[in-house]
Amino acid sequence: MFDFTFHNSTKIIFGAGKEALIGAELHAAGITRVLLIHGKNSVIRSGLLDRVMTSLKADNIAWTKFGGVDSNPLLSHTRDGIALAKQDKVEAILAVGGGSVLDEAKAIAVGALAAEDVWQFFIGQKVERALPIFTILTLAATGSEMNGNSVITNAQTRQKYNISSPHVYPTVSILNPELTHSVPLNYTAYSAVDAITHVCEGYFTKQPGTHLQDRLVEGIIKTVLETTSLIMSEPTHAKARASFMWAATLALNGLTPAGIGAYSFPNHMIEHALSAIYNIPHGAGLSIVMPAWMKWYCPQNPSQFTRFAREIFGLDSGTAGIAALEQWFVTIKSPVRLHEVGIPATDIEEIAENAAGLARQWGIAELYPRETIAEILRLAI
């Protein structure tokens, strides 16, 4: 165990139909006007946005609608949202959607109270304040509903960068697992990969010996494996969708890294380069990167890989555990090689260059120079 501070004050309201409470929650927080941000058309088609607006109306909350968030949310669109939030003097941001919508909502919440351009905060400036953020989640994957992270893509510079700040934890997040029943199976698979990767980053890159946190991680991974398989054969399996949703939240809400000391996010670092350049789904990029990274990293922490193999798959070697995870990705139809998403091996140097920028940003450039990243990526050819 290492020193840590844990402080996560997000209120989670979990259950069917709970989006009807959003008006009351905003009212209780003294909010009278929100920026209502969402993605493309699915929340309109499903009727969710109408239900949300009905709840807002019932509690006299005014709103400015702002749709069209991309699945890798863009800086340009974020800037539009900030302009709108400032113009309409909204008091909070209400995000209705998946992790991308939530991440953009957080960036707008920061930008709305800042004089400078919001990208400054993604390249190093400290976040000092943000508008309160409320969320209604429609896709379980990123954990953004209960953490202080936001990832935005700058299409001009092809940088997918993040902020991490206590000021952008959502005040209230409503998790209705029924809203995820209609998530297509390919996106469900990518979400499973994302949640597994979130807990694996710390699990493998920390020092060994924090067994409590290892057990929490293993409990989350086993739950994601189990529930994903159930969902694959029955997409509206209510119990599986619900457990999957809560597992994905716990996978990145600060619980599993509390007390583990220093760790890093190498898989996310490399994947952010992939989706910044090729705009592929984040989870699809991760299922390509993770087996490659694991094969490269395994010799640096063999005991933890052996533990992983034993606890998760009942296997007796680290190599077998990695192979089993890669095979599971194949089973749920998430890609495991670059060519599966149309990325040629000849692009590896460019991807590595992009990821190396993030490695510098995250302070792990010594561990991950450009050539090392390229070496890892070559294991995914």
Add this chain to the structure above:
Amino acid sequence: MFDFTFHNSTKIIFGAGKEALIGAELHAAGITRVLLIHGKNSVIRSGLLDRVMTSLKADNIAWTKFGGVDSNPLLSHTRDGIALAKQDKVEAILAVGGGSVLDEAKAIAVGALAAEDVWQFFIGQKVERALPIFTILTLAATGSEMNGNSVITNAQTRQKYNISSPHVYPTVSILNPELTHSVPLNYTAYSAVDAITHVCEGYFTKQPGTHLQDRLVEGIIKTVLETTSLIMSEPTHAKARASFMWAATLALNGLTPAGIGAYSFPNHMIEHALSAIYNIPHGAGLSIVMPAWMKWYCPQNPSQFTRFAREIFGLDSGTAGIAALEQWFVTIKSPVRLHEVGIPATDIEEIAENAAGLARQWGIAELYPRETIAEILRLAI
């Protein structure tokens, strides 16, 4: 998975020497005067109280000292604290000690802002507000540092009752595991029993099928078993003390019951009667009650007891799992029979009568009429 709301905004600061930050934390919260509550002499002898006062002084926080909290904190002493808090117009309560000190601090925080006698809140009145609570923990066991519970004993009526309210979650809790190195081994054992019982109550009394939460519980139990054994042979084992401390916090901070639906606290119900009447340590009472309750309850939820036996002890029957847990209590020298703490079998009817009062208070009187409680207690003769 069932509907739930999870909202735990306590800030945890974990690590050696972190008590030095208390002045700064109070200052940041705008507090200028606290009631500084502690137990008997150990925090004075150890120098901890001096270090705390040094930190308060450095940040210009004034204090009123109030010591002498009992290990089963008493209503009469709580009332004295409330009078003092009102008289000196303190703005927050700072608790330095174990769960008992924290629980009394919470009761004082409620009483200090109430016109009526504080006991009213323990027998049903709803808590509407409380002074902010800050804690420095010296004994890992009760989870009070990160939850909204407070248990107080009314010696006159021999009732050990509780409040449970969002208003008494600590604002900040400082957990320095080194402060627990000097906890005597018998109290360490009682603490281990307490933490295990906290997670077992929900694990066994809920509906089956919430595997994620089961896995979190099992991770906590395995950690408590493992670290307690290490501490028993090396009381200052730093890693074990630290993991034990965090495991005890997670055991009752709302994490493990989130999503499990309805459950109850039968072991605590019966034990509260024991320590209300005989003033025995809470954990000692629990290690007597729990094996008895498990033997009685096992037929009502056999699959979960089989799971417990397999996951925790690698055994293949519920009965064997219960026997293994009871044997483990014996190994760590926590009592498992009433006579070990001097309670004669002839008192069982009186204990059952007392516990039945709590069963009514907690809404489980139908499941636990007096005669059923007596039947369970007879298994602990």
